[in-house]
Amino acid sequence: MxxxxxxxxxxxxxxxxxxxxxxxxxxxxxxxxxxxxxxxxxxxxxxxxxxxxxxxxxxxxxxxxxxxxxxxxxxxxxxxxxxxxxxxxxxxxxxxxxxxxxxxxxxxxxxxxxxxxxxxxxxxxxxxxxxxxxxxxxxxxxxxxxxxxxxxxxxTSSQVLGERRLHTLQQVAASSFRAKRVEDAALRAVQALGENPHDLPFALLYLCDADGQHASLAASAGLPPGTSSPQPRLGMEVFQEGGALHGALQSRQPLEVAHLAQVLRAELVVEGPRAPTHAMVLAMEGAAEGSPAGFLLIGLSVRLEYDERYRGFMGLVAGHISTAIANARAYEEEKRRAETLAELDRSKTVFFSNVSHEFRTPLTLMLGPVEDVLASDRLEREEREALERVHRNGLRLFKLVNTLLDFSRLEAGRVQASYQPTDLAALTVGLASAFDSAVMKAGLRLVVECPPLPAPIWVDPEMWEKVVLNLVSNALKFTFEGEIGVALRWRAPQVELSVWDTGTGIPSEELPRIFERFHRVQGARGRSHEGSGIGLSLVQELVRLHGGTVRADSTPGRGSTFTVTLPAGSAHLPRERLAAPRTHAPTSPGVAPFLNEASGWLGTVRPLSGSPEEVLAAPEVLPQARSQASGGHILLADDNADMRDYVRRLLETRFTVETVADGAAALAAAEARLPDLVLSDVMMPGMDGFGLLREFRANPRTTAVPFILLSARAGEEATVGGLQAGADDYLVKPFSTRELLARVEGVLRLARERAKRERLAQERADFEQHLIGIVSHDLRNPLAAITLSAATLLRRTELEERQRRPISRIFTAAERANRMIRDLLDFTQARLGGGLPIQPKALDVHALSQQVVDELQAAHPERVIELERGGAGQAVWDGDRTAQVLTNLISNAVHYSRPGTPVRVRVFEEGAQAVLEVHNEGAPIPATLLPRLFQPMQRGESEANNIGRSVGLGLYIVDHIVRAHGGQVEVRSVEGEGTTFTVRMPLTAGARAGGERRDRHG
CATH class of the missing domain: 3.30.450.20 (PAS domain)
Structure with a gap:
C-alpha cells in the first residue's frame, strides 16, 4: 500500500x-x-x-x-x-x-x-x-x-433574481414617474410588472373608490388571451375581517389561485407546467386616515421558492405602486385645487370690484360735504378742527384702501402697466419736493439730487409715483434727526434711485425679510405704529414689473438706504405694454394722503385739500400662490473623486451642487447651508452613507431633507436595506444620466410639493389674520373719528340748519360705511376663517327686539315698523349677533317695502325654538335668485328685489350667524303677498352645526 x-x-x-x-x-x-x-x-x-x-x-x-x-x-x-x-x-x-x-x-x-x-x-x-x-x-x-x-x-440564483427584480422596480418607477392621472399611473405600473412573468405571472390592481365601500379594477397584466375578465368592482368586505381575502392580506401568506379566481369570478390562469397555483394579496398605503389606497393581487411563480427575498420583493412592488398612485393623486388634487383657486380668484375679482365701488360712495359723501363746509369762513375753531379731523382720516382711509387693493392686484398678477418715455428726474424731483414742508416741520433736512438724465426712462408714471412716495414717507416715519435724501443717478446702462435717511435703522437679522408682505420690524421706533406692513412689499413688486431690483442697506442707529435700479431702454419690457392704454382706473392717490398722514405723525392738524375722485382706487383680487422655482441646492457625498466630479457635472446644469468626500464633511456642510437634497455614497471612510442618513434623520433641522443613497451593491437586499433605513430612494451604480436626473427631480418634486402645501397653508393663515387685523384697526379708527366728530357737531344747538344738513349726511354716510366694514369683517371671518364665533349668554329676546326696532324706527321716521312679541322671550344666544341679524333683516325690509306699507316683525316661540319673522310687501324676489340669496351678490343682481344694495353681504352674514347658533333661515317671496324672512333658532345655542335652509316661493 x-x-x-x-x-x-x-x-x-x-x-x-x-x-x-x-x-x-x-x-x-x-x-x-x-x-x-x-x-x-x-x-x-x-x-x-x-x-x-x-x-x-x-x-x-x-x-x-x-x-x-x-x-x-x-x-x-x-x-x-x-x-x-x-x-x-x-x-x-x-x-x-x-x-x-x-x-x-x-x-x-x-x-x-x-x-x-x-x-x-x-x-x-x-x-x-x-x-x-x-x-x-x-x-x-x-x-x-x-x-x-x-x-x-x-x-448565482440570488444575484440573477435580485437584478431582475430590481430592474422591475426601476421600470415601475420610471414608467409611472410622469403619470399625471391615477388611472394612467396604475396602468403603466402594472404594465411594467407584466414585463417580468418569471417572478410575477399575473397582476391585478384594485383601487379604492371615493365612497370607501368598493374597490375597482384599475389595471391587469399576465392574463392569457381568452381568460374571462375578473370582477370589475369588489365590495370592501372581501378585504375586511371575515372576508374571503382578509386572511391572506393580514398574514401575507400565499393564497390558492383557485380560491382567488372564485372570489373574482374569473379564470385567472390556464393549464400548463408554469401555471401559478398561489397568489399574494397586498394592501397599498397612501390614502387618508391610514386606510389602504387599493389592493394588489399578484400570482407567484411555481418555479421559485417563496422565501424572505420573494416576500420582500412583493412588498417593494406594492410600495412602488403605492408611491406612483400617491404621486398621481397628489398631482390631481393639486390640479383641482388650482382650478378651485382660479374660480375663487374670479369670484374675488368681482367681489373686490363691488367693494371698491361701495367704498367710493360713502367716502365721496363724507369728503365732499366736509370740503364744502371747510371752505366757509364762519366756522369756529372747534368746529373746524373736528371737520379737519374728518377730512384727514378720510384721506387716510383712501390711501389705505388703495394700497391694499394695489397689492392684491399685483399678487394676483392682474396689473397691466402702461410704460411711457418719462423725464424721470423731473418727476422724481416733484414727488420728493412735496415733502419739503413736512420734513422741515419734523426738524430734518431734505436733500434732493436729481440731475437731468441723458435720455427718457420707460416707466409707468403712476407706479413710479407710488415707489417714490412710499420710500420717502417710510424714511420720514423712522427718522427723528438729521436728513432724508433722494438721489437719481445715471449708471449706464441703468438708472439708480437712492432714498436714504439718518433714522433708527433696521437690525441685520430683519433685513432679509424687510420686503415680505405684512412683515414689520419688531420693536422698531417710528413716528407711528400704524400701517399695513405692505408698503415696501408693494415697492418691490412695482419695481419688478419694470425689470428692476430694490435692495436695502441699514445700520441700526445710523440710518437706512433703499436703492432702486431700473434698466434703461425698453427692450426688457413687454412690447404690448409700451404706451398701452390703461385697462383699470388710476389707483395713485397722489401725494396728498402721504402728506396728510405725515402731518398726523408730526402733530400738524392742517389738512391738504384734494378731490376725492382723484384718489379713489379700483380693486382687484387677493394674492395667489406663486410658482415653485426650478433647481435647488444638492449636497453630494462620495469618497471617489472621479465619481464626485461625474455626478456633479451631470447635475450642475440644473442644480447647485456642493461636493464633499465623507459623511463628517457632509454634516458640516449641511450645518453651514441646509441642502434641498442629499446624494450620498454608501461606502465611505469614517462615517458611511447609512451613518450619515441616521444623523440626518435624528436631527430635527435636517430630518425632512430628501436623501438618496448611491451604491455599487445591487440586489434587492441592498435596496430594501437602504429604504428601510429611511432613504427616499436607492440608486445602483452604474446609472444613466436620465435615470439620475429622473430620480433626483422626482424626489425633489415630492419634497417641494409637501413644502409648498405647508407654506401655502401657513401663508394663507397669516394673510387672513393680517387682513382681519388691518381692516379692523386701520379702517375702523378713521371712521370712528369721523363719526364721533360729526356726532359732536350735531349736538351743538347753535348749529345753523344749512350747516347741520351736510354734517348729518356725513354722519349717515359714516354709519353706513361702519356697517359695511363690520359686514366685510364678518365675511372675511366666515369665508376664510371657517365661520363666525358666537358667545351665547342669557338674553331677553323681547327687550332686544324692541331696542332694535326703536333704533331703526328713529332712523326711518317715514316708515312704519310693527313689532309683535309672544312667549317667554328668554334664550341663550349671542346678543350682539342676534341684534345684527334683526338689524340686517329689518333694514332690508324697510328699504324694499312699498311706500305706505308697514314692515311687520314677529318674535315668538315654537316648542324648543324661537322664531324671528320679518315681512314686507315689496316686489318679490325672482325665483332664479333664491338659490344664491345667501351668497355674496354681484352688482346688478339686486335691483328692487328685496336684496341689500351694498355688497350683498347682509344676508350672507345673517345666514352664518343663524347657523352658528344651530338654526336655519327660510325665505318665502310671492307676488302680491310680499316677502317673509323666517329665522328659527334653538332657545339654547349649543352647537355650530346649522340646519338646512328652505327656500319657498309660489
Whole structure:
C-alpha cells in the first residue's frame, strides 16, 4: 500500500463530507477499496474535500460523484444519496443538458464554462429555476486520457433574481414617474410588472373608490388571451375581517389561485407546467386616515421558492405602486385645487370690484360735504378742527384702501402697466419736493439730487409715483434727526434711485425679510405704529414689473438706504405694454394722503385739500400662490473623486451642487447651508452613507431633507436595506444620466410639493389674520373719528340748519360705511376663517327686539315698523349677533317695502325654538335668485328685489350667524303677498352645526 492511499488518509479532514466518506465501506462499491483507486483520483478527492468553494468530482464511465461541504446546498434533498452515485441518475431531470457537456469534456479533453446558466432542477420537492456559474475540467486517469470531470460550480440564483427584480422596480418607477392621472399611473405600473412573468405571472390592481365601500379594477397584466375578465368592482368586505381575502392580506401568506379566481369570478390562469397555483394579496398605503389606497393581487411563480427575498420583493412592488398612485393623486388634487383657486380668484375679482365701488360712495359723501363746509369762513375753531379731523382720516382711509387693493392686484398678477418715455428726474424731483414742508416741520433736512438724465426712462408714471412716495414717507416715519435724501443717478446702462435717511435703522437679522408682505420690524421706533406692513412689499413688486431690483442697506442707529435700479431702454419690457392704454382706473392717490398722514405723525392738524375722485382706487383680487422655482441646492457625498466630479457635472446644469468626500464633511456642510437634497455614497471612510442618513434623520433641522443613497451593491437586499433605513430612494451604480436626473427631480418634486402645501397653508393663515387685523384697526379708527366728530357737531344747538344738513349726511354716510366694514369683517371671518364665533349668554329676546326696532324706527321716521312679541322671550344666544341679524333683516325690509306699507316683525316661540319673522310687501324676489340669496351678490343682481344694495353681504352674514347658533333661515317671496324672512333658532345655542335652509316661493 502506497503512502496516503488508505481511506483515513484520503478522506482526512473535509468536514462532514470527509467524515461521511470515511464511514463508507468502499470495497463493497463498484469503485472497490480506496487503496485500489487511481492515484489521480485519490489525490484530487483530498484536494476537493479541503476546498471551501463548491466542487464535485465525477469519475469513470458512470461519472460517480464525490463532493465537498460547500457543494451540499446545491444538491438539496438529493444529498446524501448523490455521494458515490452516477451523476446521470442524480440529475436525471437535467441530464439532457449536462450529459453532452460531460461527454464533450471527456472526448476532447477541453474544459467547458457557463455563466448564470439556467437549470430547472428538483431538489426541494418542486421543480425550481436555478442559475449557476460553472467550470467543467478534465481529470487525467494517469494513462494519458481523461478519467473524469472536475466540476466547480457557484449558484448565482440570488444575484440573477435580485437584478431582475430590481430592474422591475426601476421600470415601475420610471414608467409611472410622469403619470399625471391615477388611472394612467396604475396602468403603466402594472404594465411594467407584466414585463417580468418569471417572478410575477399575473397582476391585478384594485383601487379604492371615493365612497370607501368598493374597490375597482384599475389595471391587469399576465392574463392569457381568452381568460374571462375578473370582477370589475369588489365590495370592501372581501378585504375586511371575515372576508374571503382578509386572511391572506393580514398574514401575507400565499393564497390558492383557485380560491382567488372564485372570489373574482374569473379564470385567472390556464393549464400548463408554469401555471401559478398561489397568489399574494397586498394592501397599498397612501390614502387618508391610514386606510389602504387599493389592493394588489399578484400570482407567484411555481418555479421559485417563496422565501424572505420573494416576500420582500412583493412588498417593494406594492410600495412602488403605492408611491406612483400617491404621486398621481397628489398631482390631481393639486390640479383641482388650482382650478378651485382660479374660480375663487374670479369670484374675488368681482367681489373686490363691488367693494371698491361701495367704498367710493360713502367716502365721496363724507369728503365732499366736509370740503364744502371747510371752505366757509364762519366756522369756529372747534368746529373746524373736528371737520379737519374728518377730512384727514378720510384721506387716510383712501390711501389705505388703495394700497391694499394695489397689492392684491399685483399678487394676483392682474396689473397691466402702461410704460411711457418719462423725464424721470423731473418727476422724481416733484414727488420728493412735496415733502419739503413736512420734513422741515419734523426738524430734518431734505436733500434732493436729481440731475437731468441723458435720455427718457420707460416707466409707468403712476407706479413710479407710488415707489417714490412710499420710500420717502417710510424714511420720514423712522427718522427723528438729521436728513432724508433722494438721489437719481445715471449708471449706464441703468438708472439708480437712492432714498436714504439718518433714522433708527433696521437690525441685520430683519433685513432679509424687510420686503415680505405684512412683515414689520419688531420693536422698531417710528413716528407711528400704524400701517399695513405692505408698503415696501408693494415697492418691490412695482419695481419688478419694470425689470428692476430694490435692495436695502441699514445700520441700526445710523440710518437706512433703499436703492432702486431700473434698466434703461425698453427692450426688457413687454412690447404690448409700451404706451398701452390703461385697462383699470388710476389707483395713485397722489401725494396728498402721504402728506396728510405725515402731518398726523408730526402733530400738524392742517389738512391738504384734494378731490376725492382723484384718489379713489379700483380693486382687484387677493394674492395667489406663486410658482415653485426650478433647481435647488444638492449636497453630494462620495469618497471617489472621479465619481464626485461625474455626478456633479451631470447635475450642475440644473442644480447647485456642493461636493464633499465623507459623511463628517457632509454634516458640516449641511450645518453651514441646509441642502434641498442629499446624494450620498454608501461606502465611505469614517462615517458611511447609512451613518450619515441616521444623523440626518435624528436631527430635527435636517430630518425632512430628501436623501438618496448611491451604491455599487445591487440586489434587492441592498435596496430594501437602504429604504428601510429611511432613504427616499436607492440608486445602483452604474446609472444613466436620465435615470439620475429622473430620480433626483422626482424626489425633489415630492419634497417641494409637501413644502409648498405647508407654506401655502401657513401663508394663507397669516394673510387672513393680517387682513382681519388691518381692516379692523386701520379702517375702523378713521371712521370712528369721523363719526364721533360729526356726532359732536350735531349736538351743538347753535348749529345753523344749512350747516347741520351736510354734517348729518356725513354722519349717515359714516354709519353706513361702519356697517359695511363690520359686514366685510364678518365675511372675511366666515369665508376664510371657517365661520363666525358666537358667545351665547342669557338674553331677553323681547327687550332686544324692541331696542332694535326703536333704533331703526328713529332712523326711518317715514316708515312704519310693527313689532309683535309672544312667549317667554328668554334664550341663550349671542346678543350682539342676534341684534345684527334683526338689524340686517329689518333694514332690508324697510328699504324694499312699498311706500305706505308697514314692515311687520314677529318674535315668538315654537316648542324648543324661537322664531324671528320679518315681512314686507315689496316686489318679490325672482325665483332664479333664491338659490344664491345667501351668497355674496354681484352688482346688478339686486335691483328692487328685496336684496341689500351694498355688497350683498347682509344676508350672507345673517345666514352664518343663524347657523352658528344651530338654526336655519327660510325665505318665502310671492307676488302680491310680499316677502317673509323666517329665522328659527334653538332657545339654547349649543352647537355650530346649522340646519338646512328652505327656500319657498309660489
Amino acid at each position: 502506497s503512502p496516503g492511499s488508505s481511506a483515513e488518509e484520503v478522506f482526512a479532514g473535509g468536514g462532514e463530507m470527509g467524515a461521511l466518506m470515511r464511514s463508507i465501506d468502499w470495497s463493497k462499491t463498484e469503485l472497490g477499496p480506496v487503496d485500489a483507486w487511481p492515484p489521480a483520483l485519490r489525490a484530487l478527492v483530498g484536494v476537493v474535500l479541503g476546498n471551501r468553494f463548491p466542487m464535485v468530482i465525477r469519475w469513470g464511465e458512470r461519472l460517480l460523484q464525490f463532493y465537498n461541504d460547500a457543494y451540499r446546498p446545491v444538491l438539496g434533498d438529493k444529498h446524501p444519496a448523490a455521494l458515490g452515485e452516477s451523476a446521470a441518475q442524480t440529475w436525471a431531470e437535467i441530464w439532457h443538458v449536462l450529459g453532452p457537456l460531460h461527454e464533450g469534456v471527456l472526448r476532447t479533453g477541453r474544459a467547458e464554462w457557463g455563466e448564470h446558466f439556467l437549470l430547472t432542477i428538483c431538489r426541494k420537492g418542486f421543480t425550481e429555476d436555478a442559475y449557476f456559474t460553472f467550470s467543467y475540467s478534465p481529470i487525467p486517469d494517469g494513462f494519458g486520457k481523461p478519467g473524469g470531470v472536475l466540476v466547480t460550480a457557484q449558484e
